[in-house]
Amino acid sequence: MAEFRSDRWLYVGAFVPLPNARHAGGRVAFENLRHLQRTYDHVDAVVCTTEPESVAPAPSGVRVFRQHGSDFAGYLLSAARSLTLRQRLTAPVLHTRLHKGCQGALEALMRQHDYAGAFVDFTQAALLVQRAAAASDCFAPVTLCIHDVFAQRLLRSRHWLERRLTGTVMREELLLLSSVERVLTLSEKDRQLAQTLYALPRVDVKEFLPPEWHVQVRRDQIDPEALLFFANFERSENSDAARWFVREVLPNIHAVLPGVTLMLVGNGSEWLAAEFASTAVHGTGYVEDPSPCFSRCRLAIAPLLAGAGVKFKVLEALSCGVPVVGTPVALEGIPPQQGLTCCQPESFARGVLELLAAPALGH
Structure with a gap:
């Protein structure tokens, strides 16, 4: 039976949250996780990342799953029947955090706790959270922080195959963003773009915080x-x-x-x-x-x-x-x-x- 705790949140990230991460994704993740930890008494943090330990060591209190190419390919093969064709086609672009061990850990946490909410950093981890929630009957409202709008990224790509996938990615991104309670963007431009493209009911802008240095x-x-x-x-x-x-x-x-x-x-x-x-x-x-x-x-x-x-x-x-x-x-x-x-x-x-x-x- 799930343990009820109204102030307990689940954080799921695609990058290791570090104050001096080697890329913006890790620094944004650090800010988002720190904000949750300062706001709520209990936050369980899980990250599925492609970053090696030498580049992004796991912070204290954060469970990190290192995803390799074989993990991703194995997940797609083992879950082929439960994934839609569109999910499989867009996975290498949109759903790049699919890991059996990480999903199992999320399912265990979701069965153990009745979360007040789940915070997902970034789009790449959203499907993993959705599938874990469906398997564990978790109905916590989800806030999704997106780094950019993938449809726009693909439209600007120099690779013709990615541009050809734009329509498929747009439909999948619409389904993904429409399924969460709240979407956070990193700029007003992306907030307007997400609302214009997908007619989302609630999109907010995350405030930029200067780095500590x-x-x-x-x-x-x-x-x-x-x-x-x-x-x-x-x-x-x-x-x-x-x-x-x-x-x-x-x-x-x-x-x-x-x-x-x-x-x-x-x-x-x-x-x-x-x-x-x-x-x-x-x-x-x-x-x-x-x-x-x-x-x-x-x-x-x-x-x-x-x-x-x-x-x-x-x-x-x-x-x-x-x-x-x-x-x-x-x-x-x-x-x-x-x-x-x-x-x-x-x-x-x-x-x-x-x-x-x-x-x-x-x-």
């Missing part, structure tokens, strides 16, 4: 010719953006200011910088505290040409008092404000040069 940023010793690109460069949209900037934009900047340098900071940046073999491009790799990089740079760049959803790299730079030059894709969903310059790709070099020539803003 932003208070360590000091803007009194700026290198006037240092650019910063802070990102997870293991994601193709970020590494492709860096390649485009270094090969197509930086030469035009150097024609005017030959001393300009670029710091690539974040996962995979050291390997990417080595690829360029340029003394003007440096990669730090992952750094737990990037505040010295934000203290030193004159401005941050966000030269993304693909992707969807609000870009935390932009919000984090602005929270540190660092001006940002970004493409429309990078700045989507972020209101115009001081220190933010939006440039089309063809005018990106001019935008950077103009900001380098302008007086530096105070923190």
Whole structure:
């Protein structure tokens, strides 16, 4: 029999919640879990992730299941009869957290406790929670925090197969988002998009919280010719953006200011910088505290040409008092404000040069 506890919540995540995670998903997960733990007396936290232990160690009190490709394929094979054709087709894009062991753990928790609610981070874990709830007769209302709208992401994809799947993903995403009590987005733009596409009854925006390290940023010793690109460069949209900037934009900047340098900071940046073999491009790799990089740079760049959803790299730079030059894709969903310059790709070099020539803003 389920133990009744009206203030007990279940948290299920797709990324390990860490304050200095190597990507925005883990940092958002940390904020969401911390908010639940501060609001309710009892929170059971379960995460199903593809991140290795060496990159994202399990925090205290969080049960983490590491999903490998074989786990995902095995789940799809064993559950083939109970999954719809559309669920199977969209699983590699939309339902990427399917793990038999994790579902079993969720079912056990749902049978043991009468949860007041379940909080799911992000879309990738929603089907796993739905299937566990159905198997355990759990009727707790679900809040789903989505990082972006997948239909839009696929429409912008450079891969033709993903674009062909857009209609199927849109129908599956509609079914998924319509089945929960409340949807949280990370930007007003995504809130409006989700409501417009899917006519959802309740969509709210999660407030952006600056990272803890932003208070360590000091803007009194700026290198006037240092650019910063802070990102997870293991994601193709970020590494492709860096390649485009270094090969197509930086030469035009150097024609005017030959001393300009670029710091690539974040996962995979050291390997990417080595690829360029340029003394003007440096990669730090992952750094737990990037505040010295934000203290030193004159401005941050966000030269993304693909992707969807609000870009935390932009919000984090602005929270540190660092001006940002970004493409429309990078700045989507972020209101115009001081220190933010939006440039089309063809005018990106001019935008950077103009900001380098302008007086530096105070923190």
